[in-house]
Amino acid sequence: MSEYIVELKGVSKRFGDYQALEEIDLTIRNGEFLTLLGPSGCGKTTILRLISGLERPDTGSIYINGQDVTDWPPEHRHLNMVFQSYALFPHMSVFENIAFGLRCKKIPKEEIDGRVEEILRIVKLTKLAERKPSQLSGGQQQRVAIARAVVNRPLVLLLDEPLSALDYNLRKDMQVELKQLQRKLGVTFVFVTHDQEEALSMSDRVAVMNEGKVEQLGSPRDVYEEPVSLYVAEFIGEANIFETKVIRTNKKNIIVNIEGKRFTFKNKRGCKTRQEVNIMVRPEDLAVWRENEIADKASEMDSMLPGKVEQVIYKGSIVELIVRLESNKRLFATEFFNEDDEKLDYQIGEPVWVNWLPGWEVVLPNAN
Amino acid sequence: MQTKSTFKKICVTVIWGWLLIFALVPAALMLITSFLTPDSNDIVSFHLTFDNYTQLFNPAYLRILLQSLYLAFSCTALCLLIGYPFAFIIARSTSKHRSLFLLLVIIPFWTSSLIRTYAIMALIKAKGIINTVLLAIGIVHHPLPMLYTYSAILLGCVYDFLPFMILPLYANIEKLNPELIEAARDLGAGRIRTLCKIILPLTSAGIMAGTLLVFLPAMTMFYIPVLLGGAKNLLLGNLIENQFLAANNWPVGAAISMIITLFMCGMIFFYWRNSLSKDRSNFEELV
Numbered sequence: 343m344s345e346y347i348v349e350l351k352g353v354s355k356r357f358g359d360y361q362a363l364e365e366i367d368l369t370i371r372n373g374e375f376l377t378l379l380g381p382s383g384c385g386k387t388t389i390l391r392l393i394s395g396l397e398r399p400d401t402g403s404i405y406i407n408g409q410d411v412t413d414w415p416p417e418h419r420h421l422n423m424v425f426q427s428y429a430l431f432p433h434m435s436v437f438e439n440i441a442f443g444l445r446c447k448k449i450p451k452e453e454i455d456g457r458v459e460e461i462l463r464i465v466k467l468t469k470l471a472e473r474k475p476s477q478l479s480g481g482q483q484q485r486v487a488i489a490r491a492v493v494n495r496p497l498v499l500l501l502d503e504p505l506s507a508l509d510y511n512l513r514k515d516m517q518v519e520l521k522q523l524q525r526k527l528g529v530t531f532v533f534v535t536h537d538q539e540e541a542l543s544m545s546d547r548v549a550v551m552n553e554g555k556v557e558q559l560g561s562p563r564d565v566y567e568e569p570v571s572l573y574v575a576e577f578i579g580e581a582n583i584f585e586t587k588v589i590r591t592n593k594k595n596i597i598v599n600i601e602g603k604r605f606t607f608k609n610k611r612g613c614k615t616r617q618e619v620n621i622m623v624r625p626e627d628l629a630v631w632r633e634n635e636i637a638d639k640a641s642e643m644d645s646m647l648p649g650k651v652e653q654v655i656y657k658g659s660i661v662e663l664i665v666r667l668e669s670n671k672r673l674f675a676t677e678f679f680n681e682d683d684e685k686l687d688y689q690i691g692e693p694v695w696v697n698w699l700p701g702w703e704v705v706l707p708n709a710n
Numbered sequence: 711m712q713t714k715s716t717f718k719k720i721c722v723t724v725i726w727g728w729l730l731i732f733a734l735v736p737a738a739l740m741l742i743t744s745f746l747t748p749d750s751n752d753i754v755s756f757h758l759t760f761d762n763y764t765q766l767f768n769p770a771y772l773r774i775l776l777q778s779l780y781l782a783f784s785c786t787a788l789c790l791l792i793g794y795p796f797a798f799i800i801a802r803s804t805s806k807h808r809s810l811f812l813l814l815v816i817i818p819f820w821t822s823s824l825i826r827t828y829a830i831m832a833l834i835k836a837k838g839i840i841n842t843v844l845l846a847i848g849i850v851h852h853p854l855p856m857l858y859t860y861s862a863i864l865l866g867c868v869y870d871f872l873p874f875m876i877l878p879l880y881a882n883i884e885k886l887n888p889e890l891i892e893a894a895r896d897l898g899a900g901r902i903r904t905l906c907k908i909i910l911p912l913t914s915a916g917i918m919a920g921t922l923l924v925f926l927p928a929m930t931m932f933y934i935p936v937l938l939g940g941a942k943n944l945l946l947g948n949l950i951e952n953q954f955l956a957a958n959n960w961p962v963g964a965a966i967s968m969i970i971t972l973f974m975c976g977m978i979f980f981y982w983r984n985s986l987s988k989d990r991s992n993f994e995e996l997v
Binding site: 396429432 | 889890892897907908912
């Protein structure tokens, strides 16, 4: 088995006037949980359908397990898909639905029975084997859809927003179950979602997509902490963005002006003088100081941004603050509760100072 | 609210009254007639008898029944064979083409079926359009005998009933979720298995409805066999017509009608029970 189970080389797809997918290259490692993340219409489902063979690419080739399968019909690709609508066959029982793929491969009846019963046990549906899909709840239908796919022992399991139809609590449970199932089976999962939280919590790698292109491919930590573009930074999680220009660069650092103060940041991405950049800081990386706390921080005042508390949103374990800076810019800050700490009792309108630890910011060169 | 319910009552009463007078009463009269004795002077004489039914059990009538069944069956089969792919293509085409295709299916409805039958005659008769063209091109040297054959009757029936097959099939196939077909392919099913195991079972209600809508009227069709078959092939419809108009034997005509009605009621009941069990499973999924 090659290291890459699926490879897309220069693959693009157009539907009429609509370029669903620009020419992309994508490699999927054997055994990983890869998530295609993006808003609707970004091409993530198109990638899934191209891999499955339900669509044919306009350009490029698709390799599965080292073999060029570009011209293969879906029934020969040895991949299976879990559809967003589940696409369970309404006239067949749960058992028959799951056995369908095995029957297509002309596997002996005893083996089919054994394998279906085994998978029914794994997805905890043994008692419902004779029911019709219409007699099951959404979560149960979802499990049948997954069982029907994995019972064929596919090389890759393709999942097209399989959790989007479930309510919040069930979705949380299914996320855990799916992840466990993937570990247990060791099968490569390619998962499509528009929910960034789902993507971060489940995946080994995330491909963030925008308008038919892959903006960034990396571990959840990479895409969250080191986004390569403003789009990725804003799509994944909350982000405070300062738009500014590079004043000066030297060998390792850049100097920028934020809210009338000078900051020196590491020049990781080769920014040039006078280049427009966006400085991104996550809300949880912002520290908010009250008037009585800054007395002993005189040395840090150069990097403190003054503002006023505009809103306090209490969320149990955290408090979210909206701080209005003097330039009228709004910042989002998340503060964590500490048992013996009364300092989170912010008043609306209270003057505060905001800073962050040097190095926790991300410098995003402007694309233009 | 008051006026609305009054309006509703009037509507229902009128429709019920209409059906009572023009459908139920004639049917009841036929039922009674079928048990009376034929009389050359007064149409019927009021002597109760079962002769009209018993005399139907003779080989001549049986042959006519079988012929009619055969025609109805082959007509239905052909309609299904032609109509299903057509309905499938319409249901799966883009909405722009779809309305055009549907219009093409429905247009013949706006013309009298009798006129359309005459149009077919004009096409296939000895000096008709098809023969003229074939002779002109030189493919044949003598006009092909097409009119007044069994094939001509079949052609007329299929042409006449095709929309009744296509429309219910279309309505049913359109509701079929295309993802189910994709799921079947994804699970390794080839085209034939997908058709037999997924598409046909899921559109069986449409197939049943279309089959009934074609089979039942095809059983008693009488003017197409007369016009296109040259009255050589006596069918049930012609038989009934003859009994009433030519032989002036109303009770026997009525008896044949009654038997056919019973036969059709049986088929409709079968269909109704079939669809009822489906409704029940629909009902269960709601609960």
